[in-house]
């Protein structure tokens with residue numbers, strides 16, 4: 001892994017597979033043990049900096065850090081100095097004084113995680129836990145993990161339809177990239193107003209009706225992000241949206257699985273009947289999220305330490321080579337001098 005995880009594009013397909021193997025083989029079963037804790041990050045400090053409402057992601061990162069034995073500090077915007085006018089930059093510089101190893105950031109603005117990465121104290125790692133409608137890379141990782149648990153590790157050729165408010169969804173953005181990296185075919189299903197402009201450039205087929213669900217293996221539902229709708233009326237009528245886009249049991253043909261990042265809006269994008277059925281993987285996604293975030297926190301520290309050690313070793317051997325070259329040059333110079341004297 002790189003120093004920071006800001007986008008799912010920071011990971012290659014192989015790296016995604018390797019991080020998810022760490023989640024699967026090292027951390028998934030921890031929840032089933034009596035003592036649900038390992039000493040892996042003892043003495044490390046994790047700061048969770050949340051400027052937006054969250055239940056799943058914030059508890060998942062908090063518990064992941066605690067189960068790895070890190071010292072975990074949770075900062076919520078409504079109870080932080082932000083309410084007193086402090087800028088994100090100053091908050092990050094302030095928290096840097098604690099020498100954190102990891103800062104997890106959720107923020108309503110696209111690019112906030114990259115901004116934090118610019119000002120974070122040297123050596124610390126930044127994990128993007130959702131930046132506005134930008135990206136949510138750990139959600140994509142946990143979704144890929146959940147699909148692997150269900151369909152096997154090789155997801156190539158699996159067909160998925162992402163349905164709902166794609167325009168405002170960071171989950172959709174990360175998953176379009178992440179699912180395609182794993183070789184999956186992605187279809188986007190939404191009313192035209194809730195699809196991003198130039199959607200074809202994302203490499204996914206765009207459709208406007210639920211008939212598009214007939215030939216997919218996976219249906220990935222999204223809530224309408226009304227908190228990001230303030231500048232326009234994207235949904236002239238919620239009733240009409242529900243009648244055209246709500247997914248219920250009647251839309252499923254055998255063997256299809258339904259995913260949703262949560263929070264679900266029961267009776268809007270998902271029928272109550274489907275929400276109460278065993279046809280979705282929503283709770284498996286939450287369980288996967290914990291193991292995956294433990295793996296991300298562990299690997300982001302360990303991999304970059306290994307990369308630094310490699311670099312130092314390469315530096316040593318470069319320095320060794322330079323020293324040898326220097327000695328050789330000095331030797332030649334000496335000979336020259338001797339000859340000159342002689």
Ligand code: MLT
Nearest residue numbers: 130170171223261262263
């Ligand atoms: C997110 O943070 O983007 C959520 O997990 C999905 C949502 O808010 O609808």
